[in-house]
Amino acid sequence: MVVLWCGANKVADNIEITARGIRVAVDLTVGMLARIEVERDGRMVAPFHSAPWAADPLPVAGAEDAPHLARLAGDFFCAPFAAADVEPAPAHGWTANSPWDVAKIEQFTGGVTASLVLGRQVMGARVVKRLTLRDDHPFIYQSHVFGGGSGDIPVANHAMVSLPQVGRLSVSPKRFAETPPQPLEDSPSRGRSILAYPSRTNALDAFPMADGSSVDLGVYPIGEDHEDFVMLVEAEASKLGWSSVVRTGERDVALMLKDPAILPMTMLWFSNGGRSYAPWNGRHRNVLGVEDACAYSVLGHRASIEPNPMNQVGIPTAIRLDPHGRVDIRHVIGAAPLADDVDAVTAIHVEDQALVLDTGNGRSLTLPFDPHFLTGGR
Numbered sequence: 001m002v003v004l005w006c007g008a009n010k011v012a013d014n015i016e017i018t019a020r021g022i023r024v025a026v027d028l029t030v031g032m033l034a035r036i037e038v039e040r041d042g043r044m045v046a047p048f049h050s051a052p053w054a055a056d057p058l059p060v061a062g063a064e065d066a067p068h069l070a071r072l073a074g075d076f077f078c079a080p081f082a083a084a085d086v087e088p089a090p091a092h093g094w095t096a097n098s099p100w101d102v103a104k105i106e107q108f109t110g111g112v113t114a115s116l117v118l119g120r121q122v123m124g125a126r127v128v129k130r131l132t133l134r135d136d137h138p139f140i141y142q143s144h145v146f147g148g149g150s151g152d153i154p155v156a157n158h159a160m161v162s163l164p165q166v167g168r169l170s171v172s173p174k175r176f177a178e179t180p181p182q183p184l185e186d187s188p189s190r191g192r193s194i195l196a197y198p199s200r201t202n203a204l205d206a207f208p209m210a211d212g213s214s215v216d217l218g219v220y221p222i223g224e225d226h227e228d229f230v231m232l233v234e235a236e237a238s239k240l241g242w243s244s245v246v247r248t249g250e251r252d253v254a255l256m257l258k259d260p261a262i263l264p265m266t267m268l269w270f271s272n273g274g275r276s277y278a279p280w281n282g283r284h285r286n287v288l289g290v291e292d293a294c295a296y297s298v299l300g301h302r303a304s305i306e307p308n309p310m311n312q313v314g315i316p317t318a319i320r321l322d323p324h325g326r327v328d329i330r331h332v333i334g335a336a337p338l339a340d341d342v343d344a345v346t347a348i349h350v351e352d353q354a355l356v357l358d359t360g361n362g363r364s365l366t367l368p369f370d371p372h373f374l375t376g377g378r
Contacts, residue, residue: 015102019111019133022334024140030067031100031116031129033074036335038138043337045252047245048074049160049287053279062278068096069279074160075333077129077144079122081156081267081293083300087123092158094120095127095144103128110135125149125321137368139255139334146329149321154304156267156293157331159256163286165249167220170345171266172242173235176202177217180297183210184227184274191275194226204232217268220245220288227274231267231297233315234260240374241266243290244345244357251340253357255348257332258292259374264315267291267298292331294319330374336367 014034015026025035034054037046051072053060063070067090078092090097100116111134118127125146132141144155161167178200185191195215196208206214207230215222217230234241241258243266258266269289273282296304296317304317311317321327338359347358355369 015114017112017114017131017133019137020135022133022138022140024131024133026114026116026131027071027073028100028102028116030071030076030096030098031118032068032071032076032096033131033140033142033333034071036074036140036333038335038337040138041337045250045335045337047161047247047250047252047254047335049162050074051279052283060279062280066090066092066097068092072160076158077329078156078158078291078293079127079144079146079153080301080304081154081291081295082298083302086151086153086301086305089122094118094122096158100129111137121149122146123149123151123153123321124323134368134370137334137370138336139257139332139367139369141330141332141370141373143328143330146319146321146327148323148325150323152305152318152320154293154295154301154318155329156263156291156295157256157258157333158289158291159254159333160269161245161247161254161288161290163220163245163247163288165247167288168246168248168344169218169220169268169288169290170244170246171204171232172238172240172260172348174202174204174266175233175235176200177204177207177230177232178297179228179230180299184229184298190277191227191280192225193228193274194223195228195230220270221272221286222270223272225273225282226270227272228270229267229298230270231265233310234264234266240348240350241292242348243292244348245288245290246338246342246344248343251338251342253336253338253345254290255332255334255336255355256290256292257355257374259330262319262329263292263294263331265293265295267293267295328376330376332374334367336365338365
């Protein structure tokens with residue numbers, strides 16, 4: 001089912017897409033999956049974040065040049081990821097900062113697909129967002145299709161998990177984790193970062209900090225009053241990239257899934273009150289961004305398409321548009337309730353038409369899943 005309505009600020013049209021057990025609200029002004037709710041086993045869970053100002057009337061101070069900041073919530077698609085320093089656009093590109101139109105709603109037996117079209121072109125490409133929900137699947141199957149266009153561009157999905165209590169992050173095997181050359185925030189008057197920059201390690205449970213100590217990136221929070229960024233690079237020959245964030249107090253899990261051949265990086269954004277300027281004002285707290293990407297860290301469009309330490313060793317940092325065809329970027333995001341005694345996910349794998357989460361001590365959680373979506377039937 002699909003419902004259109006006018007947002008609380010009486011400005012932005014929104015669309016709500018539902019299937020049995022899942023409901024998604026999309027803010028059409030910026031293409032953001034603003035609210036994701038999953039109902040399963042008699043419980044409703046909604047682990048994804050919404051900024052404290054997201055429902056404020058427009059304009060939002062500090063978001064004048066980047067509309068996505070005014071409505072920051074849930075998940076959105078970046079093209080380019082980070083700075084748009086090749087083709088003029090706000091940070092994270094027009095896909096995250098300009099309106100989308102509803103092109104088609106397709107009901108099918110057991111689900112629904114909504115197709116949205118970006119009102120602007122990106123590098124000469126028409127961009128279509130397709131969101132599919134299936135009855136009893138606790139997932140959004142989303143794709144972003146670039147039709148035509150030319151050149152290379154870094155892309156990312158930008159999921160954000162709300163962690164008011166302890167969170168435990170688990171990920172598919174990675175080659176290494178590294179911070180960019182400079183901290184996200186390094187001005188005492190504006191904010192601070194606490195990790196070591198630059199730094200690289202394959203020990204995610206002992207990442208170097210600026211003070212010489214180390215921290216486990218898998219246990220949230222890693223600190224107070226800070227903003228930090230880490231790029232994780234998928235292990236070679238990986239077939240399924242996955243991230244899970246267990247919210248131990250809320251007894252639920254947020255899930256992000258990708259094809260590592262298309263999106264070889266997972267960017268972690270630790271946002272916990274480390275920015276003092278608008279719209280953040282020290283109030284953006286308890287957030288973990290889990291951003292599946294093909295990009296060179298957070299360094300922007302130009303750095304991602306020029307020679308860099310990643311693409312020079314064969315790790316792609318941008319996708320190439322096809323002037324005569326289509327490029328399809330697929331991603332899955334979802335959530336599920338957990339039993340009271342589950343505090344971590346140790347592994348994830350696909351079995352037939354299901355996604356199996358290993359939760360320790362020989363136990364597992366099995367969720368309905370389309371195993372062919374991410375690879376497009378490859």
